[in-house]
Amino acid sequence: MKATQTLLIAAFTASALVLTGCASNLSGSSYSRADARAVQTVRMGTIESLRPVQIEGTKTPIGTLAGAAVGGIAGSGIGGGRGASIATILGGVAGGAAGSAIEEGVTRTQGVEIVVREDSGISRAYVQAVDPSQRFNIGDRVRIMSVNGASRVTL
Structure with missing residues (x-):
């Protein structure tokens, strides 16, 4: 027993x-195997706000x-x-x-909610895991990369 x-x-x-x-x-710097080598849409914008969040x-x-x-x-x-x-x-x-x-x-993962005013004038919020190699600040110019229905924000 x-x-x-x-x-x-x-x-x-x-x-x-x-x-x-x-x-x-x-995180914004991690890609799935399906996303590798896939064509991505890239938009540019400026960070308006940042907020720490928990990703369940x-x-x-x-x-x-x-x-x-x-x-x-x-x-x-x-x-x-x-x-x-x-x-x-x-x-x-x-x-x-x-x-x-x-x-x-x-x-459970520590995340960040990033509100970006895109160059088109639209503001959108993105949530992703905190990545120590990506230190975001309000006012930073960022790229929004979208592929297969998922988006990520990168410097």
Whole structure:
């Protein structure tokens, strides 16, 4: 029983590490494979305002299932007979909720809302992950690059 618990905890930890590795990079300098070598539309503009925002993390079944497995195993060690069955179910439910919350928290990203007055006169807001190599300031001239329905702001 102890080996099974250790194995499930290791699996949960590995799942958390996989989730951080699979999280999309939402910064202005990151491109998906589909965007590479695709023709992009470029517009120019001036930054009117900046605001820090949080970009919510991912919510996939991986975190929920890993948490439910660990919670169920942990709950099964409580009590005996019918009490152990109830504890297993409650542990699985609580573990699933905790696993989902952990996944969302681990993949949450600090972002920036950038309001740009484009040269056409239209103001638009763009949200992207903070990129340390892109230090935006109000009044900066920027490029807005759009491809496949997604836009990014770059200096």
